[in-house]
Amino acid sequence: MSHVTRSLVAAAAAGTILFTAACSSDSEASGDTTEITSGARPVIEPGEDNPMIAQGVEISGDATVYKTSGIGGTAMNDAAATGTPESYIDTEEFPGGTLPPGVTVTEAQGINVLKKIRDNLEQEGYTLEDVVTMRVFLDNAPGTDIADYAGWNRAYRQFFANTNLDTDETELVPLGTAEPAAPLERNSARPSRFALEVASLPVPGWLVEVEVDAVK
DSSP states (O other): OOHHHHHHHHHHHHHHHHHHHHHHHHHHHHHHHOOOOOEEEEEOOTTOSSOSSOSEEEEETTOOEEEOOOBOOOOOOTTSOTTSGGGGSOTTTSGGGOOOTTOOHHHHHHHHHHHHHHHHHHHTTOOGGGEEEEEEEEOOOTTOSSOOHHHHHHHHHTTSSOBOTTTOOBOOBOSTTSOOBOOSSOOOOOOEEEEEEOSOOSSTTOOEEEEEEEEO
16 A cells, blocks of 8 residues: 555545544534423313312423332221221321211221321432322121222322412311311322222232322
8 A cells, every 4th residue: 555545545434534523523512402391291171260170181301210110008096806907097186096977987987098108208319299009908897788988089189189280278077977178188180090990909908009190
């Protein structure tokens, strides 16, 4: 190969290297200025200022999703027989396991479960406000024909969907048949959700089991 040929090849190679480096540099510079948004966007029925749940949720960007396992209540009520629904009444809210007028066992268990979910999320750096999806499994209480959806929904509103989306004011919620009052935890989040009745749950006495997905 002649000296001239070697020079041309070297120059061509150098040009290729410089071009590649320039492209890489431009790409990196472009990447530095590109803002990637992430998170979750609940889809709310137009005109609704206090919906219970979202119609759906859109998760975008590089959001991190945390999924819990199915969570049921902790046996807290020593006054009830082991493995009965009453043994999972939250005695922090209902001392001695005594339920106020109109409060159902499903409602009391729901409060127990949602507190456990809150604790689970907080251990991983999330809050109830980060919840975007919820799956609820209900068993009917002994002596009843169907699951207690109304009692579950009252428990749910104590921790979710209890602010007005237009005014940001706290919505009062009932506990049993009592007059509506301030919720146990103020939270504007409206996750997408299903709730269904199942033939049985894996732990004797459970009437409520819940899974959630949280995003941040």
